[in-house]
Amino acid sequence: MNIEKYNEIKSSLPDHVQLIAVSKFKPATDIQMLYDEGNRAFGENKAQEMKAKHEVLPKDIQWHFIGHLQTNKVKYIAPFVTLIHSIDSEALLQEVDKQAAKNDRVIPCLIQFHIAKEDTKFGFSLGECETMLQGEVFQNLHHVKICGVMGMATFTENMDQVRREFQKLHSIFNTLKEKYFPNNPDFKEISMGMTDDYPIAIEEGSTMIRIGSAIFGPRDYSQMLSPEI
Ligand SMILES: *Cc1c(COP(=O)(O)O)cnc(C)c1O
Numbered sequence: 001m002n003i004e005k006y007n008e009i010k011s012s013l014p015d016h017v018q019l020i021a022v023s024k025f026k027p028a029t030d031i032q033m034l035y036d037e038g039n040r041a042f043g044e045n046k047a048q049e050m051k052a053k054h055e056v057l058p059k060d061i062q063w064h065f066i067g068h069l070q071t072n073k074v075k076y077i078a079p080f081v082t083l084i085h086s087i088d089s090e091a092l093l094q095e096v097d098k099q100a101a102k103n104d105r106v107i108p109c110l111i112q113f114h115i116a117k118e119d120t121k122f123g124f125s126l127g128e129c130e131t132m133l134q135g136e137v138f139q140n141l142h143h144v145k146i147c148g149v150m151g152m153a154t155f156t157e158n159m160d161q162v163r164r165e166f167q168k169l170h171s172i173f174n175t176l177k178e179k180y181f182p183n184n185p186d187f188k189e190i191s192m193g194m195t196d197d198y199p200i201a202i203e204e205g206s207t208m209i210r211i212g213s214a215i216f217g218p219r220d221y222s223q224m225l226s227p228e229i
Contacts, residue, residue: 001030003037006215009198010039013209017202020064020191022212025219028053034215035061041082043210047073054080066150066191066210068122071095079103085110085150085191085210088122090132093144100143108147110191113172115165116154123151126172133180146181148189148207149173153197162197166204173205 010019022043023031031042035058044050045067054063054077062082069077069084071092077084078099087093087109100107114123124132132138151169153162173190181187193201193209201209213219 001033001216002214003033006034006037006039009211009214014202016207018208020066020208020210021215022066022194022210023053023216024049024067024212025221026216028056030216031057031061043085043212047076050081051076064210074099078105078107081107083108083110083147085208086112086122088112088124090135090137093132093141094137097141097143106143106145108145108186110148110150110189111146111176113149113151113169115151115169115172117156117161118154126175129172129176130179133176145186147186148191149176150191152194153192153201159197159200163200163204166192166197166201166206170205 013019018041020041020043021034021039024043024045031053040060041062041064043064043066044053045065047069050063050065063077063080065077065081065084066086068088069086069092074095078096084096084107087096093109096107096109111129112123113129114125149169149172151165153165156162169192170190177187189207190205191208191210192206195211195214198209198211
């Protein structure tokens with residue numbers, strides 16, 4: 001846990017960039033420590049883990065879901081999640097809409113795009129996303145609010161490539177804004193940038209950076225009791 005680094009990153013950010021502290025794999029005590037420092041936005045990538053932490057931590061925490069979300073797990077986070085960054089299929093968006101309706105709320109969502117070279121990273125292509133936005137299914141979803149886009153760059157030392165991928169995500173954002181959300185002030189977020197690449201992401205127009213290891217230290221995957229918590 002590096003509070004000094006947190007404060008350093010936080011104070012270096014332009015006003016329009018929000019810091020999401022990625023607390024996945026980290027205990028609730030670490031989250032509480034950063035909460036006491038004034039941080040309110042936290043990111044998690046497992047539904048049950050987020051639910052468990054939500055139950056024991058202060059209720060004014062804003063919970064951001066940032067990982068691949070299975071449709072059968074949406075129900076765990078639908079009552080309280082602040083923003084789902086990782087909508088990677090129409091089926092998932094439909095399920096989020098359904099669970100949001102059950103909870104009598106509208107859930108803010110970002111559409112995840114596949115901008116990296118690795119094929120392990122989830123997300124839409126621009127074409128797939130446009131097909132969805134033009135379709136009848138999407139028109140009938142009234143309990144989700146599309147607030148922008150999210151993407152992860154390739155895991156590489158090549159920062160020129162990372163920059164090009166962030167530029168691509170920004171250009172996808174511009175295209176969607178112009179064609180589908182021109183008069184919609186909610187569509188404004190570009191979630192990109194992690195510990196190793198956030199300065200580039202900010203230069204390329206990020207509005208939300210998702211920082212884990214720089215703040216909380218390296219993640220010890222071996223300490224996880226089960227990948228499901
Ligand atoms: C883990 C994770 C992060 C944070 O990664 P760090 O490199 O530790 O900052 C950001 N975004 C997503 C989607 C993640 O899964």
